[in-house]
Amino acid sequence: MRTSALLSLALGTVSVLGGPITSRSTYSVKGSHPVPEGWRQVQRAPADHIMELRIGLTQGDFAGLEKYLTQSSNPNHPQYGKHLLIDDVHNFIKPSKESSDAVHAWLYENGILAEDIDYTPAKDWIKVKMSVADVEDLLDTKYHTYRSDDGRTAVRTPEWSLPRHLHDHVSTIQPTNSFFGPRTQARMDRRKTEAIADMEDIAEYLPPPPDAATVDAVCNTTWVTPLCLRTLYGTVDYTVQAADKNTMAMNDFLGEVSLRSDTELYLQSFRPEALAAAQEFTQISINGGTVQQTPLNETQLEAQTGIEGNLDDQTMIGVAWPTPLVIYSTGGSPPYIPDLTTPENTNEPYLVWLEYVLSLPDPLPSVISTSYDDDEQTVPKDYAIQVCNALAQLGARGTTVMFASGDAGVGTDGNCYTNDGRNASTFLPNFPSTCPYVTSTGGTMSFNPEVPVFRNRTSGLYTGGGGFSYYFDTPDYQKAAVQSYLAKTGVAEKYAGLFRPDGRAYPDLSGQSLNYTIYWNGTLRPVSGTSASTPAVSGILALVNDALIAAGKPTLGFLNPLLYGGLAQAFNDITTGSNYGCGTEGFPAVEGWDAATGVGTPNFKQILALLGVGEKDGNWGSW
Numbered sequence: 001m002r003t004s005a006l007l008s009l010a011l012g013t014v015s016v017l018g019g020p021i022t023s024r025s026t027y028s029v030k031g032s033h034p035v036p037e038g039w040r041q042v043q044r045a046p047a048d049h050i051m052e053l054r055i056g057l058t059q060g061d062f063a064g065l066e067k068y069l070t071q072s073s074n075p076n077h078p079q080y081g082k083h084l085l086i087d088d089v090h091n092f093i094k095p096s097k098e099s100s101d102a103v104h105a106w107l108y109e110n111g112i113l114a115e116d117i118d119y120t121p122a123k124d125w126i127k128v129k130m131s132v133a134d135v136e137d138l139l140d141t142k143y144h145t146y147r148s149d150d151g152r153t154a155v156r157t158p159e160w161s162l163p164r165h166l167h168d169h170v171s172t173i174q175p176t177n178s179f180f181g182p183r184t185q186a187r188m189d190r191r192k193t194e195a196i197a198d199m200e201d202i203a204e205y206l207p208p209p210p211d212a213a214t215v216d217a218v219c220n221t222t223w224v225t226p227l228c229l230r231t232l233y234g235t236v237d238y239t240v241q242a243a244d245k246n247t248m249a250m251n252d253f254l255g256e257v258s259l260r261s262d263t264e265l266y267l268q269s270f271r272p273e274a275l276a277a278a279q280e281f282t283q284i285s286i287n288g289g290t291v292q293q294t295p296l297n298e299t300q301l302e303a304q305t306g307i308e309g310n311l312d313d314q315t316m317i318g319v320a321w322p323t324p325l326v327i328y329s330t331g332g333s334p335p336y337i338p339d340l341t342t343p344e345n346t347n348e349p350y351l352v353w354l355e356y357v358l359s360l361p362d363p364l365p366s367v368i369s370t371s372y373d374d375d376e377q378t379v380p381k382d383y384a385i386q387v388c389n390a391l392a393q394l395g396a397r398g399t400t401v402m403f404a405s406g407d408a409g410v411g412t413d414g415n416c417y418t419n420d421g422r423n424a425s426t427f428l429p430n431f432p433s434t435c436p437y438v439t440s441t442g443g444t445m446s447f448n449p450e451v452p453v454f455r456n457r458t459s460g461l462y463t464g465g466g467g468f469s470y471y472f473d474t475p476d477y478q479k480a481a482v483q484s485y486l487a488k489t490g491v492a493e494k495y496a497g498l499f500r501p502d503g504r505a506y507p508d509l510s511g512q513s514l515n516y517t518i519y520w521n522g523t524l525r526p527v528s529g530t531s532a533s534t535p536a537v538s539g540i541l542a543l544v545n546d547a548l549i550a551a552g553k554p555t556l557g558f559l560n561p562l563l564y565g566g567l568a569q570a571f572n573d574i575t576t577g578s579n580y581g582c583g584t585e586g587f588p589a590v591e592g593w594d595a596a597t598g599v600g601t602p603n604f605k606q607i608l609a610l611l612g613v614g615e616k617d618g619n620w621g622s623w
Contacts, residue, residue: 029160038150055125062093103170143155277322282324381471440509443512443532445514450572551612571603
């Protein structure tokens with residue numbers, strides 16, 4: 001490795017303390033995580049392959065940030081709604097001088113040049129580009145190239161080490177042993193992927209005259225339209241009041257695209273008054289993320305690229321127009337890399353996206369919708385905690401962070417085994433839904449009443465995700481609801497050993513998620529998934545924020561304490577059905593919160609009434 005003069009850093013000059021500190025004898029394993037099922041080692045990683053190493057320093061006072069987040073999200077606390085500004089958040093999470101000095105001294109001893117180092121704004125992450133050979137020396141490990149069954153490749157190592165004195169100063173380092181990456185949820189009905197629908201095919205389901213806009217008149221389970229969603233959840237007659245002060249956002253990963261041409265066709269068909277929005281949404285490319293607006297090529301058509309991106313943006317605009325939409329397109333973890341020996345984008349994109357968004361000035365979008373997740377056990381626990389802590393920072397700044405709960409119920413049949421060498425049967429919770437600082441969105445279907453979504457194997461098995469985390473404990477805000485659910489259902493005894501009853505439980509709420517009508521590649525297609533319910537509910541919450549802003553009140557921010565603290569009364573409770581998976585019936589829906597549909601689906605007018613910005617419908621009592 002290279003040598004250099006003493007590092008002169010933005011944090012100040014770092015002194016090398018007490019002579020050499022990085023001899024091999026002082027190293028011990030800091031991080032270890034098994035290679036997930038479906039990934040296989042192919043060959044040693046090229047020694048000259050360059051990766052951007054991200055060193056996560058122990059944050060100075062995350063406990064203080066968490067306490068403030070809890071208070072500012074509790075409707076019964078004096079701090080409620082007093083969201084933090086960016087500098088306030090940085091003051092909580094910036095590492096201590098002791099941690100910063102120790103890590104920089106170690107880098108200096110290993111010849112890292114000052115000009116090679118970059119930082120996140122709070123300096124809780126150090127970023128440095130290095131060759132595989134140098135990273136192997138730095139972390140006392142060996143990297144290999146791995147390939148997944150679905151064609152992804154990654155340069156990773158299952159185990160890495162640090163000098164023992166640094167273990168308390170470094171929370172995680174990536175890319176090392178995390179195979180975690182976004183997994184899209186949107187899916188077309190297999191029976192209809194070859195059939196091109198046109199407007200004549202669904203003419204009977206198009207918007208009727210306004211005076212006939214009842215749920216029975218405008219909703220059909222075969223083709224769910226924006227008018228159906230707006231009528232079902234009560235936003236159809238709401239007029240946006242604060243479009244100049246409120247924004248909503250969504251994420252595109254995995255090379256996904258949101259095509260204006262398709263959105264224009266969608267709005268022309270289903271919400272013509274919003275037609276201009278197809279050309280007005282903002283696209284931001286992060287780390288080379290695609291913002292393509294040209295026709296899909298043959299490879300993209302084969303991969304159905306754009307199904308997810310189009311579903312998300314068309315749904316959010318269709319529900320919440322004219323609230324402005326921002327789309328973050330983040331590169332990383334592509335589904336296919338043609339040259340196995342030179343993999344691209346060694347970092348998974350969640351962290352790259354979070355670094356970008358958390359560096360933005362205030363105010364951030366009031367709601368951010370993400371329709372991706374992965375099995376929790378593919379993520380090293382230390383890394384999951386670090387990503388989750390970053391999501392907490394978004395909540396502290398007043399953003400409601402929404403994630404899809406997944407589309408395989410409690411786990412995909414045939415894959416429900418632990419990844420710790422025991423190969424024991426287990427349910428498979430999804431991350432980031434298991435992070436206690438996000439709002440996880442499950443799926444429903446049918447109308448009057450709604451039930452947990454279920455599609456049989458003939459057309460592609462699909463049931464909404466839900467379950468309990470192995471990494472995160474049940475947060476205080478949902479303990480009463482979860483304990484009541486366990487007592488009512490007896491699932492802890494029925495599924496003993498398959499899940500952790502004292503884990504963070506999800507989903508938190510739900511929405512329609514079967515057969516959304518979208519345009520893709522110029523044609524109408526039915527698309528399903530919790531990646532449909534997530535942008536739909538996100539759009540509804542953006543409208544709630546619009547009403548709050550217009551009334552001079554703060555935005556919802558981190559929603560869960562409010563949701564479990566009383567706002568659940570304004571949701572339509574789902575009481576029958578379950579979320580199948582792992583060869584079981586999964587978790588049943590019951591009265592109150594459940595691990596299939598959360599607290600239920602939103603009733604917009606009742607939400608506004610309970611928040612004091614709409615007409616009351618019934619006696620809601622106190623929080």
